[in-house]
Amino acid sequence: MAIDGLIILEPNGRPIIQTNFKTTSAAYPLLHIDAFNNALAKSTNGQIDPVLYVSAHHGPSACCHIECGGGLRLLCPVSGDVDALYVFAFLQLFHDTLQDYLGEISSSSLRDHFDVVYQLLEEMLDNGHPLTTERSALRDIVLPPSLLDKILSVAGVSGLAKASANPFASPIPWRKLGIKYNNNEIYFDLVEDLRAIVHKFVKINLKNL
Template sequence: MSGASAVFILDLKGKVIIWRNYRGEVPPTVTDHFVDNVVDADDVNIKPVFVEDGIVYCWIQYNNIFLLAVTQRNGNAMMILSYLYKLADVLKDYFKTVDEDHIKDNFVLTYELLDEMMDNGYPQTTETKILREYIKTEYKKVKVDKMKAPPSAATSAVSWRPEGIK
């Protein structure tokens, strides 16, 4: 039995946001089969594990992303699915909201989590408290501060214009 060869995070259209290839066994084009069998499929009974061209696909959907793990070997599907659910939980603990935008805004942290949580395709450290001891990168919060007034240099201040014009 083996673990995952690669883990992908995809948007709802099947476009790869981030992927980590642990063994180099599968090309990045394996997501094309996933798109054909899951994203573009009309069947409501789509299975979370399927085999296509000798590659085992294990996936879950979480909010507006897909978490996909693939392997060419006789993979332990239950272990891989458990890992994907744990990955979603860890991402939620770090980002508070797991969606495409948070993954893109925090891709460095996401890669660090993928590297620490799995080694050569086998789950290693999946507890958030332990991961926080190793990973010191902080979650990037996008803030927009409201300006009270624009700086005077930005308003093209001229000598003949009186102050306080609205």
């Protein structure tokens, strides 16, 4: 079960960024881009099926897509026996990661941070299989864009801000490296739940009988 690749389309339907489709022909991603643009052009309300069937000489395939804000679209061409929910889960995860790194996702923000987006693609999708998807681990590998990074790159200064030399040293992927606490303590919230059957006793005043 693998994803053939990922394509980011601009609002005008042209690709702005895409992964390297190693196992397919050069025309393979273009077929899915054309299939999406044709379906969108035929739609009267701008709504199309989230999974599009694509027919070509190499065999049938599908194009899964989601909206990425600002009119951008994320496309995933897939072939073979691939669960669509598996693809959409990765698309949503990549969208959330882009939003976490760039803030507002737009054509201009993607162009300004081409290097960061391509690094995320390389780390998150390895030969069609999701690889590093935990954001704490990603931030140790791919530095988030910042004004300081831009200034250093323009000035030609390198080595002042770089990722961890051993990003996978933490045994817990969601916990950042170097976190220490003064007190070795742990706290628990206990919730007690008592389930019982209580008999009702009736007291009878015999004097009134």
